[in-house]
Amino acid sequence: MFEKISLCFDSNGCPNRCRHCWIGHKSNEIIEKEKIIEIVKGFTKYANRIEVYSWIREPDYSDNYKEQWELDNELSVNSKPQRFELLSFYRLVRDKEYINWLKKFDIKKYQLTLFGKEETTDYYVGRKGAYKEILEATNILLNNGLLPRWQMFIYKNNLDEIDYILSLIESMNLKERCLKNGGEFEFFIHTGSCDGENRNNYDQWIEKSDIKKIPKQYFIGNLIEEKILFESLLENKETAKLNNNNPIFYIDNEFNVYPNFSDMSEHWKLGNLNIDSIENIIQVYSENMSPAQYLRNNIPLSELVSISGDSKSNKLFTENDYIDYLVNSYFINMYMNRKDKKI
Ligand code: SF4
Structure with missing residues (x-):
């Protein structure tokens, strides 16, 4: 229970x-x-x-x-x-009632995600018009006494657009407008974890040499180069228990x-x-029986990294995200090697 x-x-x-x-x-x-x-x-x-x-x-x-x-x-x-600091910006720009409904909750700040200029943001959100909607959503929040928080996911191919976002913050007067609404404007930049769809961005994953392009005050994440993580995990005989x-x-x-x-x-x-049955699903969860849970609980990190890691890579990860990346890589490589290539 x-x-x-x-x-x-x-x-x-x-x-x-x-x-x-x-x-x-x-x-x-x-x-x-x-x-x-x-x-x-x-x-x-x-x-x-x-x-x-x-x-x-x-x-x-x-x-x-x-x-x-x-x-x-x-x-x-x-x-x-x-309720979390999350909303539907798609709805916010289409449904006039929505902002009034949001105001009933005890949430003052809502997070919106940008990737850079219009073309880059539309590309990463996967929908034309997304950039314009995110800016409009920002204005709707501010015009209704709420606060936007902006985050930017960073890759090699949008590093050069950080300055654009910073100038947008200035031109939209976001800091002053947030202060008028009783709070500080927040902006941060991070990589996210390299799983799900984001795994397909591995080629664009930032490296140590890219860090100097990111203003320190906005960057979050305790990132370490993959080759350093590789060396340290190679010595680790423990498993990454869940x-x-x-x-x-x-x-x-x-x-x-x-x-x-x-x-x-x-x-x-x-x-x-x-x-x-639900009983079976609970059992699979509790006893770590799904393939990935089993792997994490039974294969030493030294073995996992020697199978799935890259000892020469300069890409940056947090240690936890890197372990998930290794686990997922293990299975994806296994599927790729199967004759029928079906997942
Ligand atoms: S596609 Fe995924 S990340 Fe993007 S808004 Fe939908 S759930 Fe969130």
């Missing part, structure tokens, strides 16, 4: 196809309310508290976002779903269930609710 289980359903999808998306580019399908109710019911005997979220991808994307929020609250057991307390389960629109450890790849899958 767990203290808490969080159940997060991809019940509507997302308008974007971001190139850094850890979830992946799944199709947008609706998960019916009745199905969500049935699944939540099935999990209740495994935890004292259940938190329900009807979204994994962009929150509030669906037209019935208010009903969905009510349903999440209704279905949660001995707990309430949280913490299985209070699970967060991600349920996609085909009813596959994944743990909240890395991305939603086949090797992390715990089972499928159309085929497997």
Whole structure:
């Protein structure tokens, strides 16, 4: 019996196809309310508290976002779903009611993501018009007493656009406008983790020599060169054990269930609710039986890095993100070597 289980359903999808998306580019399908109710019911005997979220991808994307929020609250057991500093910028620029609804929550700041100029941001968000919408969303927040926080994901091919974002912050007068709304404007730059869709950006991953192009005051992440991580993990005979307390389960629109450890790849899958019982899914999770969980818990890091790491690479990672990258690489290389090449 767990203290808490969080159940997060991809019940509507997302308008974007971001190139850094850890979830992946799944199709947008609706998960019916009745199905969500049935699944939540099935999990209740495994935890004292259940938190329900009807979204994994962009929150509030669906037209019935208010009903969905009510349903999440209704279905949660001995707990309430949280609101985060996240919103649907797609909805914010299209639905005049949405900003008033957002104002009811005790959240003052909302995060928006830019990648550089218009062309670069549209490219990385995977949708033409995204850049303009993000700027418009920023203005809507500020005109309604709220605060935007901007983050920028950094790669080799947008390093030269940091200055553009900084000049945009100035020209939109964001610092002063935030102060008027009672808070500070926040901006930060980071790499994200190299999994999900972002793994495809490995060739563009920044290296130590690129750091000098990033103003220190905006850059977050304790990054180490891959070749240094390689050397230190090569000496490490321990395994990268996972913490299985209070699970967060991600349920996609085909009813596959994944743990909240890395991305939603086949090797992390715990089972499928159309085929497997909830008891089996809980067992796979608790006993680390999915292939990726098994690998992390049983293969020493020294072995894992010698199989999947690159001893010459200058690319930068945090140690934890690098271990996930190694685990995912192990399976992706295995799929690539299979004759049928099917994942
Ligand atoms: S990163 Fe977020 S907004 Fe972008 S595609 Fe993924 S879920 Fe949607």
